[in-house]
Amino acid sequence: MIQIEHLTKRYGNFTAVDDVTFTAQPGRVTGFLGPNGAGKSTLMRMLCGLTPPTSGSATVLGMKYADLPNPIKHVGVMLDAAAQHPGRTGAEVLALAGLIAGASKSRVAEMTDTVGLTPAETKRRVKDYSLGMRQRLGIAGALMGDPKILVLDEPANGLDPAGIHWMRGLLGDYAANGGTVLLSSHLLGEVQVIAHDLVMIGHGKIVAQGSMQELLSSKEQGSVVDSMTRQDLVSAVQAAGGTITQRPDGAFDVNLLPPKMGQVALDAKVPLVLLRERDQNNLEQLFLTLTQDTARQEIR
Known part of the structure; x- marks a missing residue:
C-alpha cells in the first residue's frame, strides 16, 4: 500500500x-x-x-x-x-x-x-x-x-x-x-x-x-455543441436557463440533452455545426475538463 x-x-x-x-x-x-x-x-x-x-x-x-x-x-x-x-x-x-x-x-x-x-x-x-x-x-x-x-x-x-x-x-x-x-x-x-x-x-x-x-x-449528462455564431449560441443557452462552458477544442459543453439543445438553437435561429450527446465514458475528455487552465472559466 x-x-x-x-x-x-x-x-x-x-x-x-x-x-x-x-x-x-x-x-x-x-x-x-x-x-x-x-x-x-x-x-x-x-x-x-x-x-x-x-x-x-x-x-x-x-x-x-x-x-x-x-x-x-x-x-x-x-x-x-x-x-x-x-x-x-x-x-x-x-x-x-x-x-x-x-x-x-x-x-x-x-x-x-x-x-x-x-x-x-x-x-x-x-x-x-x-x-x-x-x-x-x-x-x-x-x-x-x-x-x-x-x-x-x-x-x-x-x-x-x-x-x-x-x-x-x-x-x-x-x-x-x-x-x-x-x-x-x-x-x-x-x-x-x-x-x-x-x-x-x-x-x-x-x-x-x-x-x-x-x-x-459522475460526469454530468448534456451535449457537446458548436456554432459559427458562438456568442449567439452562448446567449441562447443562457436565456434558456442552461450552463455552457467552452472546451479545450473550442466547442462547448452544455447541460442540456441534444433534443432540448436542438430546440433551443432552433427557437433562437442559431445554426449549429456540431451537436451530440456528451461522452460519459471518455477519460480523455474528463481529464481535459478537470485540468484545463483555470483561466478558462464558465462563460456568463
Missing part, C-alpha cells in the same frame, strides 16, 4: 505539490494523471526519498522509503528510463540490480524474458538502446527484487502498440497477484483500460480521485 498524506513541496514562493492526500491499494492499478508541470514527478520523487517534502508524509508498506530494509526488495521504481548508465550492457544493468536485491543469477534471464528483451539485446550497451528498449529494461530492473509495489513514471513512452499491449498485460497480472501499482502516463486510453483507480492533479492540487467507474459515471 502507498499512503500519501497532506504532502506538500515548495520551492521558494512556488508550490509544486499542494496538500495532496491519496492511497494506492494492493491488488489495484492507480493511474496518476495531470498535465505537464502539475507535480506528478515531484510527488513520485518525494515518495521514493529523492526529494524531501516541505510537509506531509509519503509511506510505502507503512514506512518511509528510506527506512525500508533494502528498498529494492519491496518497491520497484522506474522514474526515468533514460537515466540508466549508457556504457553498461542491459545484462550488466540487471545483474547490478540483482546483486543489490540479493536475487539469484537466474533472475536476470527470467526478467529479460518477462519484458521481452532477447539475449542478443541484453549484450548491447544501453547507449544503443531505443527508448522502448530502455523502458523494458527499466521495468525489468524495477521487478528484480520481486517487490510488492511498483512506482512507474511514464513507462509507456517509446513503446510501440505491441509493447503497450504487453505492458498492459504485465501490470494487470501484477495487480491481480496482489501487487500495488502507481502509474503516471499521458496515454489516457491505456490508463482507462488498465487502471482501477485514478488520482488527477492540476497546479499541484488534486482535482479528482476515485475509482475509474465512479469518475467516468
Whole structure:
C-alpha cells in the first residue's frame, strides 16, 4: 500500500505539490494523471526519498522509503528510463540490480524474458538502446527484487502498440497477484483500460480521485455543441436557463440533452455545426475538463 498524506513541496514562493492526500491499494492499478508541470514527478520523487517534502508524509508498506530494509526488495521504481548508465550492457544493468536485491543469477534471464528483451539485446550497451528498449529494461530492473509495489513514471513512452499491449498485460497480472501499482502516463486510453483507480492533479492540487467507474459515471449528462455564431449560441443557452462552458477544442459543453439543445438553437435561429450527446465514458475528455487552465472559466 502507498499512503500519501497532506504532502506538500515548495520551492521558494512556488508550490509544486499542494496538500495532496491519496492511497494506492494492493491488488489495484492507480493511474496518476495531470498535465505537464502539475507535480506528478515531484510527488513520485518525494515518495521514493529523492526529494524531501516541505510537509506531509509519503509511506510505502507503512514506512518511509528510506527506512525500508533494502528498498529494492519491496518497491520497484522506474522514474526515468533514460537515466540508466549508457556504457553498461542491459545484462550488466540487471545483474547490478540483482546483486543489490540479493536475487539469484537466474533472475536476470527470467526478467529479460518477462519484458521481452532477447539475449542478443541484453549484450548491447544501453547507449544503443531505443527508448522502448530502455523502458523494458527499466521495468525489468524495477521487478528484480520481486517487490510488492511498483512506482512507474511514464513507462509507456517509446513503446510501440505491441509493447503497450504487453505492458498492459504485465501490470494487470501484477495487480491481480496482489501487487500495488502507481502509474503516471499521458496515454489516457491505456490508463482507462488498465487502471482501477485514478488520482488527477492540476497546479499541484488534486482535482479528482476515485475509482475509474465512479469518475467516468459522475460526469454530468448534456451535449457537446458548436456554432459559427458562438456568442449567439452562448446567449441562447443562457436565456434558456442552461450552463455552457467552452472546451479545450473550442466547442462547448452544455447541460442540456441534444433534443432540448436542438430546440433551443432552433427557437433562437442559431445554426449549429456540431451537436451530440456528451461522452460519459471518455477519460480523455474528463481529464481535459478537470485540468484545463483555470483561466478558462464558465462563460456568463
